[in-house]
Amino acid sequence: xxxxxxxxIGISKSxxxxxxxxxxxxxxxxxxxxxxxxxxxKSGCGKSTLLYILSTMDTSYEGQLFLDGILMNKKKDKELxxxxxxxxxxxxxxxxxxxxxxxxxxxxxxxxxxGIFPPKEIEHRAYEKLxxxxxxxxxxxxxxxxxxxxxxxxxxxxxxxxxxxxxxxxEPTGNLDKKNSDMVFNIFKELAxxxxxxxxxxxxxxxxxxxxxxxxxxxxxxIISNL
Amino acid sequence: xxxxxxxxxxxxxxxxxxxQTTVAAVGVTFSITMFIALLSFMAGLNDLLDNxxxxxxxxxxxxxxxxxSIIQPIDRMGVNSGTYNFVKHIKPKNxxxxxxxxxxxxxxxxxxxxxxxxxxxxxxxxxxxxxxxxLTGVINGIDVDAENRLFTFQxxxxxxxxxxxxxxxxxxxxGIGAAKKMLIQVGDNIQITTNEGNRLQLKVVGFFQSGIEExxxxxSYATIATTQKILRxxxxxxxxxxxxxxxxxxxxxxxxxxxxxxxxxxxxxxxANAQFETGSSVRTxxxxxxxxxxxxxxxxxxxxxxxxxxxxxMDSIAILxxxxxxxxxxxxxxxxxxxxxxxxxxxxxxxxxxxxxxxxGQIPFNTASLPTVKTYPINxxxxxxxxGAIFSIITTYFAGYFPSRKASRIDPVDIIRxx
Ligand SMILES: Nc1ncnc2c1ncn2[C@@H]1O[C@H](COP(=O)(O)OP(=O)(O)OP(=O)(O)O)[C@@H](O)[C@H]1O
Ligand SMILES: [Mg+2]
Numbered sequence: 344x345x346x347x348x349x350x351x352i353g354i355s356k357s358x359x360x361x362x363x364x365x366x367x368x369x370x371x372x373x374x375x376x377x378x379x380x381x382x383x384x385k386s387g388c389g390k391s392t393l394l395y396i397l398s399t400m401d402t403s404y405e406g407q408l409f410l411d412g413i414l415m416n417k418k419k420d421k422e423l424x425x426x427x428x429x430x431x432x433x434x435x436x437x438x439x440x441x442x443x444x445x446x447x448x449x450x451x452x453x454x455x456x457x458g459i460f461p462p463k464e465i466e467h468r469a470y471e472k473l474x475x476x477x478x479x480x481x482x483x484x485x486x487x488x489x490x491x492x493x494x495x496x497x498x499x500x501x502x503x504x505x506x507x508x509x510x511x512x513x514e515p516t517g518n519l520d521k522k523n524s525d526m527v528f529n530i531f532k533e534l535a536x537x538x539x540x541x542x543x544x545x546x547x548x549x550x551x552x553x554x555x556x557x558x559x560x561x562x563x564x565x566i567i568s569n570l
Numbered sequence: 571x572x573x574x575x576x577x578x579x580x581x582x583x584x585x586x587x588x589x590q591t592t593v594a595a596v597g598v599t600f601s602i603t604m605f606i607a608l609l610s611f612m613a614g615l616n617d618l619l620d621n622x623x624x625x626x627x628x629x630x631x632x633x634x635x636x637x638x639s640i641i642q643p644i645d646r647m648g649v650n651s652g653t654y655n656f657v658k659h660i661k662p663k664n665x666x667x668x669x670x671x672x673x674x675x676x677x678x679x680x681x682x683x684x685x686x687x688x689x690x691x692x693x694x695x696x697x698x699x700x701x702x703x704x705l706t707g708v709i710n711g712i713d714v715d716a717e718n719r720l721f722t723f724q725x726x727x728x729x730x731x732x733x734x735x736x737x738x739x740x741x742x743x744x745g746i747g748a749a750k751k752m753l754i755q756v757g758d759n760i761q762i763t764t765n766e767g768n769r770l771q772l773k774v775v776g777f778f779q780s781g782i783e784e785x786x787x788x789x790s791y792a793t794i795a796t797t798q799k800i801l802r803x804x805x806x807x808x809x810x811x812x813x814x815x816x817x818x819x820x821x822x823x824x825x826x827x828x829x830x831x832x833x834x835x836x837x838x839x840x841x842a843n844a845q846f847e848t849g850s851s852v853r854t855x856x857x858x859x860x861x862x863x864x865x866x867x868x869x870x871x872x873x874x875x876x877x878x879x880x881x882x883x884m885d886s887i888a889i890l891x892x893x894x895x896x897x898x899x900x901x902x903x904x905x906x907x908x909x910x911x912x913x914x915x916x917x918x919x920x921x922x923x924x925x926x927x928x929x930x931g932q933i934p935f936n937t938a939s940l941p942t943v944k945t946y947p948i949n950x951x952x953x954x955x956x957x958g959a960i961f962s963i964i965t966t967y968f969a970g971y972f973p974s975r976k977a978s979r980i981d982p983v984d985i986i987r988x989x
Contacts, residue, residue: 395983400892421896428894435986439889443582453893455575501893513986 346376347412348509348541349397354406356392366392367404367564374509374543379535381552382545384561390545393561394513397543398431399423411508428457432502434512438494440486446473446497447482454504465504472500476530492523499530503540510534512544516551524548576899579890580906583879590875591907595915597871598966602919602958603926605861609954610927612857614947616850622781623843626721628689628812629821631842632834634669638662667693672808675832684815684824689716691810692797699761699769700752707748709762709790711797720814723791725942730756730776740796742772746779747787762800770800865961869969872911876904876973880980887977888985901978908970909963916962920955 350373357365366389374380382390395401396408399415402423408415411430415423427433440449447469454465473479476496481489489497495515502510512531516524528551534540535556544555552558560568584591638660645655669675672690679688692711697704714736717723724732727743735741744754754760758774772792780786792800798807813828815821821838829836840847880887887900931948 391987395986398892400981401983421898424891424894424896424899427892433892435892437885437986439885439892439986441582441886441889443579443586443886452579452890456572456894456899458572458575505894 347373347409348376348378349374349543350409350412351397352407352409354393354396354404354408356389356396356401356404365564367396370406370564370566372559372566372569374541376508376541377535377539379531379542379556380544380559381555381557382543382559382561383547383549383552386547388561389564390561391513394511394543394545398433398511399426428453429505430508432499432505432507432510434495434498434502434510434515436514436517438486438491438498440494440497440501442486445483445485446478446489449486449497450501450504453501457505469500469504472503473497475503475533476500492519492526495519495523495527496530499527503534509541509543512542512546514545514547516546516548524551528554572899576902577906580903580910583883583886583903584907584910587875587879587882590878591911594868594871594875595911595918597868598865598912598915598962599919599922601861601864601868602916602962603922604864605958605961606920606923606954607926607930608857608861609854609957610923610948610950611930611946612853613949613951613954614931616853617949618943618947620850624818624839626726626780627839627843628721629815629818629839630813630825630828630836632669632675632811632813632828632832632836633809634667635835636662636667667809668803669808669811669832669834671832672811673806675811675834676808678832679811679813679828684817684820686814686816687716687720689713689720689812689814690794690808691812692794692801692807693809694797694800695765696800697763698748698752699763704763705748705751707745707762707788707790709742709792709797709800711792711794713794717791720812726778726780727776728779730774732776734775735791735793738773738775740770740772740799741775741792742796743776743778743791744774745786745789746777747783748790749774749777751787764800768800768802772796861958862961865965868915868962869965872908872966872969873973875911876908876970877976879907880904880973880977883977884980884985887980888982891980891982892986897978900980901974904974904977905967905970908966908974912962912966912969916959916966919962920958923955923958924950 352371354367354370355365356367357363370393382393384390392401396404399410410426415426418426441452444452447466450469450472451462451465454460454468455462460468470479470482473482476499478493478496478500481493486494486497495518499515516527519527531542531544532554535542546552558568558570559566642655642657642660644657676688676690679685690713694709694711696707696709698707712723714723714732718732728746730743732743735743742760744760752760754774756774756776759771760774761769761771763769778786778789778791780789794808795805798805801807815824818839822840825836825838828834890900891897927948927950930946933946935943935946937943
């Protein structure tokens with residue numbers, strides 16, 4: 344039996360501004376270690392909202408969230424920050440690289456924050472990740488000197504640096520053209536197959552979704568299929 | 571390790587906005603420079619003005635005052651009779667200003683462990699005779715050596731030498747104001763008359779300038795022996811005993827005890843010159859107020875730059891938080907930025923402040939009333955630098971506090987959604 348990386352039990356969330364709208368109602372599912380799962384659904388059905396809750400950045404919801412078997416509810420800001428640092432790698436639609444640091448340093452930052460390995464070792468690991476993503480030659484460039492596709496690959500390398508339990512992505516290929524999104528998809532695929540990396544990716548791209556192990560389909564804040 | 575990472579991130583952000591942070595730091599530098607220069611100059615000026623008075627004022631002065639007797643002869647008659655006696659127009663009797671038993675008092679004072687030194691004095695009101703005109707004046711008979719030692723008398727003798735006063739019989743050091751009025755040169759002789767009509771010729775051996783014009787027009791100095799000769803009094807005739815203490819603050823208490831002990835009037839320096847203390851403290855207060863106002867303005871500069879930085883760096887803050895930096899870490903990053911601006915700006919301010927004070931201290935400042943002063947006075951007090959340093963750190967910390975707190979509370983979800 345596979346270990347459960349994420350388990351959501353009856354997660355609900357409402358926004359109260361300007362009027363109370365229930366965005367998620369009673370969402371329950373789990374993801375096992377090594378799975379490559381995609382979430383699809385119409386725009387506005389609550390995919391991003393769910394992902395922010397799963398990533399522990401959003402803490403105002405009802406229901407229970409277990410990460411690596413540990414209950415996340417009622418944890419303090421500092422503890423949640425540590426969980427994100429250690430166990431979750433995040434890739435957004437926008438790359439969010441720090442303009443002040445070069446590519447290598449951007450990838451290293453979460454590792455330096457974790458502080459398990461000495462900086463030299465972290466630098467070596469960051470370089471390895473960049474190699475996996477085929478951008479090791481850009482290591483000493485700055486973010487503004489890279490193309491959109493390259494930046495997104497740097498963001499993936501940064502998500503990988505602490506060898507997280509799970510990588511979450513919110514439309515990571517949304518800003519990319521066909522060629523670049525295929526490349527990013529292939530990278531995810533490779534991570535899943537070769538490195539047994541657990542992945543949870545929100546996408547609008549049905550071709551992309553069709554190639555994952557499991558598709559969770561959402562509609563109006565509910566899961567309508569989970570195959 | 572963690573501190574190193576935080577400072578690394580802070581410095582990178584600082585470096586990316588070098589121009590604005592430099593402007594903010596220059597604001598701190600400017601205000602600390604002005605703070606130091608202003609306080610050093612003000613304190614220098616205060617010392618100068620205080621010394622003008624304090625150097626030449628005894629800490630305790632013993633003297634006799636001619637007062638009407640409090641107990642009139644009639645009071646001695648019927649003490650218990652239950653009647654009141656009204657005596658109008660009481661006049662003081664022709665008592666002497668002499669301090670009785672002065673030699674014993676001086677010996678006693680010299681043995682007092684609180685006393686740095688004792689200088690006896692005999693003041694004589696006289697007239698300077700200039701042709702047919704008489705100018706009023708006062709000759710102070712002094713012990714030249716004691717006066718030099720305790721009240722830096724030599725500093726105020728602008729022509730001639732105090733030694734001559736001791737060595738030349740019947741000599742006088744004339745106040746420069748009086749000398750100008752009478753068109754006198756050093757070496758001339760002058761005529762004086764006492765209240766009783768005694769006349770005497772004195773040789774002018776020097777001029778004296780106190781810096782206070784009213785004094786210079788009236789006062790002159792001679793030896794005690796000369797004044798006693800003018801008055802035709804014996805060698806024990808002393809009108810004032812000036813006492814200098816080791817610790818000036820003990821003056822009021824000691825004045826009281828001397829008053830009882832020696833049965834003479836005793837006035838302490840604090841009572842005699844109360845207005846100077848007030849003047850100094852008001853000037854000091856004003857300089858502090860101006861300096862601190864400057865610092866607060868500089869603080870707003872830092873506040874602005876940090877707010878701007880945080881606004882620009884929303885995305886970076888969001889991703890730092892998403893990748894595992896806590897609110898506290900983000901707070902520390904921005905506080906570090908603020909303190910770096912404050913420390914660098916403040917340190918430069920201290921150096922420039924020292925430079926500016928030194929520069930002001932070089933500006934010639936010649937005034938007739940202050941013969942010993944050639945340049946603007948500067949007080950290089952280490953405390954001003956400590957206060958400046960502490961205040962620059964405190965203001966920058968507070969300037970950084972609110973923006974940093976704002977940054978630490980940024981919700982990454984809000985930012986990421988906003989894209
Ligand atoms: N801060 C907010 N306040 C009020 N309503 C919000 C807020 N954020 C999101 N919503 C609403 O919640 C619903 C779900 O939003 P969410 O961003 O999760 O959708 P999504 O499935 O990610 O859509 P998309 O595919 O377009 O990204 C939407 O109807 C949106 O209007
Ligand atoms: Mg979305």
